[in-house]
Amino acid sequence: MDVLNALITFLNFVAVPGLAYGSQLALGALGVTLIYGILRFSNFAHGDTMAFGTAITILLTWWFQSHGISFGVLPTALLALPFAIAATAGVVLLTDRVVYRFYRRQKAAPSILVIVSLGVMFVMNGIVRLVIGVDEQNFADGGRFLISAGDFKAATSLAEGLAIKSTQAITVITAVVVVALLFWFLQKTRTGKSMRAFSDNEDLALLSGINPDRVVQVTWIIAAALATIAGVLYGLDKSFRPFTYYQLLLPIFAAAIVGGLGNPLGAIAGGFVIAFSEVMVTYAWKKVATYVLPESLAPDSLLQLLSTDYKLAVSFVILIIVLLFAPTGIFKGKSI
Amino acid sequence: MSRNFFLFAAMAGLYALTGFLLSWNVSLSILNTALLATIMALGVNMQWGYAGLFNTGVMGFVALGGLAVVLTSAEPTPDAWAAGGPGIVFGLLLGAATIAAAIFAWKRMAAGRLRTLVLLAILIGGFFLFRAVFDPAVTAVEANNPATYGNLGGLGLPSLLAWPVGGLFAALAAWAIGKTALGLRSDYLAIATLGIAEIITSVLRNEDWLDRGVKNVLKLPRPWPVPYEVNLQQNPAFLDFTTRWELDPVATSTIFVKLCYTSLFAAVLLIAIWLTERALKSPWGRMMRAIRDNEVAAEAMGKDVTRRHLQVFILGSALIGIAGAMMTSMDGQLTPGTYNPLRYTFLIWVMVIVGGSGNNWGTVLGGLLIGWLWLIVESIGPAIMGGVTAAMADGPLKQHLVDSAPHMRLLSMGVILLLVLRFSPRGLIPEK
Helix, strand or coil: CCHHHHHHHHHHHHHHHHHHHHHHHHHHHHHHHHHHHHHCCCCCCHHHHHHHHHHHHHHHHHHHHHCCCCECCECHHHHHHHHHHHHHHHHHHHHHHHHHHHHHHHCCCHHHHHHHHHHHHHHHHHHHHHHHCCCCECCCCCCCEEECHHHHHHHHCCCCCCCEEHHHHHHHHHHHHHHHHHHHHHHHCHHHHHHHHHHHCHHHHHHCCCCHHHHHHHHHHHHHHHHHHHHHHHHHHCCECHHHHHHCHHHHHHHHHHHCCCCHHHHHHHHHHHHHHHHHHHCCCHHHHHHHCCHHHCCCCCCCCCCHHHHHHHHHHHHHHHHHHCCCCCCCCCCC | CHHHHHHHHHHHHHHHHHHHHCCHHHHHHHHHHHHHHHHHHHHHHHHHHHCCCCCCCHHHHHHHHHHHHHHHHCCECHHHHHHHHHHHHHHHHHHHHHHHHHHHHHHHCCCCHHHHHHHHHHHHHHHHHHHHHHHHHHHHHHCCCCCCCCCCECCCCCHHHHHHHHHHHHHHHHHHHHHHHCCCCHHHHHHHHHHHHHHHHHHHHHCHHHHCHHHCECCCCCCCCCCCHHHHHHCHHHHHHHHHHCCCHHHHHHHHHHHHHHHHHHHHHHHHHHHHHHHHHCHHHHHHHHHHHCHHHHHHCCCCHHHHHHHHHHHHHHHHHHHHHHHHHHHCCECHHHCCHHHHHHHHHHHHHHHCCCCHHHHHHHHHHHHHHHHHHHHHHHHHHHHHCCCCCCCHHHHHHHHCHHHHHHHHHHHHHHHHHHHCCCCCCCCC
16 A cells, blocks of 8 residues: 555656646647637638647747757747747638638538538648658657656655656646636637627627627637647647647547537636546556555556557547537537 | 530540550559549438538448458458457447446436446446456457467458448448437537547557458458459460450450459449439438428428438448448458548548539549549659659759659649639539
8 A cells, every 4th residue: 555656656647648638638629619619610620720830830940940049948849839820820811811701701501611621621731741741750859857757756765756748847837828818818808808799699799890800810810829839739748740630630629529619618628528538548557556455456457448549539438428418518518 | 414424524534544645454443443432422422412411430431341341251260269259249249238238227217316326337347347358358369370360350251242241330330420419510420420430440450359450451352253363364265365356464354353343333333323313313312402401491391300310321321331341342451551531531522522412423423533633643643743843953852842742632632622612612513
């Protein structure tokens, strides 16, 4: 019986990675949910928008590195991030102008807009692969660990170490700052308020003189910023590969739906629900169990519920459960 | 009418041109693959064109069709069955029984804390029971000569029989998905099918006992009338034919085999078109379109919209599953690593939209046209890129551009889809 070591193992392999991954998913789901709330369609191109933003960030990072510019202990990518956000926002605004605006004026059905977003996804996917290729890219530099396992063991003289990668810390801090800024913007500023009004009731918002084009533009810019930040944080924490980003679409949508599509608070909660379920279901609990259980009961097997190859299945099952029992999500979303 | 005739003639001209300029071998193999994609597109057209259902999981149903070929027509491996077959079957039955018991408890017990607890107990207990029976059996099967087998093997039945089985598998999966996601917002079906497709392909990639995973199942038998080239080259009647017409026996045998596939696939396609056209022109088809155009009105007329949607979703998916099985039996192997959503889901969608959603002939045209475009670029894309960059100095940029030729396909498909949606949203041959 060794509760302390069990707790540290749990923190090291479940809580910390889950928290970081949850923050990334929450930022992604926020983008999806904002687009859904204001433009009223599920944007299938969001995963590839994330990939695009990240690809630009990686290119800028390489360029900075080749000029010897660095950000000290922080990854150079953070320095490149604002420029990449601007570039992504520009591209997204251009697609809105060239592609989506036509259907918005037509008041096209949501499923038509979804197909249109599929087309945009194809194009973005192609561009990303043209620009940076299909291979895996690691672009994290700067300090590796905030706390390394060895230091932690030496400081506490416990058998288990707790490692916190600097990218995990950066992810969580950035996510908190971004979410705080977003909620301040939505609740306090005039533009944010008009966005919420537009989301609640489009006709009433138009009647009270809100400029719909401006609302849509601001929404796209915020969505592009959220997508780029989420993509870069995910890429720093793990690695960048265009296909992985396409696959992130499922957990991100699952997160947005679990929380209630169109509800920003729900998107954050959904992100953490999905992330923690995924990590907990695919983690091998043997080590934790060995510490907690008496020696005679120590398990032989890995105590892993599902192999990590099936982590997508976790988001899918949660999605199905929510669709069956609470189609509007935990926090009441917009529609069933 | 004359316009449609011209469009089909132009399409046939493209294939003929490919045959004359490149080779008939290439032209026929593109045609075969495009025919399969066209059958899949007909399935999507039933779902989207007739009923307005948005299925982004085409790849999953195609993969299930492929799995059906392995399970029905691969050669049996009795050792693997002896090692763990009954255990795996019993484990799967236990899993199914757990889910059935959970649904039964949910339906029969009064809502409340007791029901939640019973449900959790059934699910958690059932899961551990399932793993306890299933895992040892899987280990035993996978340990059986993993270099060549390591899987349960199939039943050794003819490959043609696997096609309807593939349809059945896809229909069952569609039923499960449709039951949960239909009747909700239209986007939810899209997301749920996107998910199930990824899960089906990851099961195929990782469950070695089922289909050897990424080690691929090779040497699947060919469907009934299609001969093997080697046998053909030793067949006196065939050699007689080639000498009389002064043809090269080796090249002719490959073309003959491809022609056999072409006629098989074309037969299935024609049957599928005949059935779908009949369905569309029947009261059932008119009802489906009425539901698509105004669900509320259809419901007011006493139509069970969700049930009809489920029906057409299952039928369309079954057609996709059949085409998936046909594809695997033509390839003669199941390669789970090659199932890619862009190729097997979204390309099919481009075919339906470009051809004209709601119109079966339009879908056929779109399928053959886009299929040709997609595959011809694979053959001649690098050459085009080489031509474009010929004037450039050798260097990393040129290399990058030449290497990136395959990605141009994605880009061009996206642009085509967007252009058609914008300027000709009803497609090349619009719905009547």
